[in-house]
Amino acid sequence: MGGMRPMLATKGTHVPAGPEWLHEVKWDGMRVLVDVHPTDDDPDRPGELHVRSRNEKDVRVSFPELHGLAGLGRDVLLDGEVVAFLDGVPTFGALADRIHVGNARRAALLAESNPVTLLVFDLLRLDGEDLTGRPLSERRELLEGLGLADVHWQVPAAYDDGAMLLQATEEQRLEGIVSKRRSSLYHPGRRSPDWLKFPHRAIGSYVVGGWRHETDSTSRIGAVLVGEPTGAGLVYRGRVGSGIAGKQGQRLLEVLGPLLADASPFADDVPAVDAAGTVWVRPEVVVDVAALGMTPAKRLRQPAYRGVRTDLSPVDLEDRDG
Known part of the structure; x- marks a missing residue:
């Protein structure tokens, strides 16, 4: 081929x-x-x-x-x-x-x-x-x-x-x-x-830069922090918690587990309310997110996690019409 x-x-x-x-x-x-x-x-x-x-x-x-x-x-x-x-x-x-x-x-x-x-x-x-x-x-x-x-x-x-x-x-x-x-x-x-x-639906692919524990849990994932690759680096687009539960969350944690990082991979500042308690990871995993567009602050509006895209890498997202 x-x-x-x-x-x-x-x-x-x-x-x-x-x-x-x-x-x-x-x-x-x-x-x-x-x-x-x-x-x-x-x-x-x-x-x-x-x-x-x-x-x-x-x-x-x-x-x-x-x-x-x-x-x-x-x-x-x-x-x-x-x-x-x-x-x-x-x-x-x-x-x-x-x-x-x-x-x-x-x-x-x-x-x-x-x-x-x-x-x-x-x-x-x-x-x-x-x-x-x-x-x-x-x-x-x-x-x-x-x-x-x-x-x-x-x-x-x-x-x-x-x-x-x-x-x-x-x-x-x-x-x-x-x-x-x-x-x-x-x-x-x-x-x-x-x-x-x-x-018909606004579904996009984003890169995971970190994850947070589920409330009152030290083992389950509750949300991921995602960003968009740009010429200036990985730009923060929001925290995604909806749709991450059960087997979906377990699979995601298995993928992110080996990618632990010492600091945020985002090029811009992550709001303190989102950064608090976040486990940072190397920006290598792509996930699909459904959302109702963007807020004026360029954050995903009511985002929902849909799954890991093993068929895509972060470099594929540099063309944002993908």
């Missing part, structure tokens, strides 16, 4: 209309590139399969449901989203148990109790031919001709009416939509105005 990173969308201001655009559901999951190379000497044998996250981390072990793609019998590079369902809706929180698992046996057990699905929306290589320089309309036609229809992978529909899809996804509690020019080429690792995203 040569270190390829997926093409990214920019934030749109209004859903475009017209025949030059198609519109897709924006899935609340984990972006991956899936690389399949068939076995040359025996087409009936499973081929070589790689599954890599947006920051090029190998996550094949985490998702054994996708291993069957090795038997596709075609040389392909697929772009898509791995999703898990909660109450019938793709939800990143439901995926949190899956994305950090590096043990094959544990991953297999979780695949039974909390299965994932790969939703494929682009085709970047087919039978040795690089398709990134061909328009989306052609890539999409070739993708739909592959017959990728399985319980663990499928090609979701694309739509002509973006306004209708935006309303429908809001009613169905989906994350939003992405509008794409049919003529758009695929630019790996770049953010393009030919792809526009329209999320």
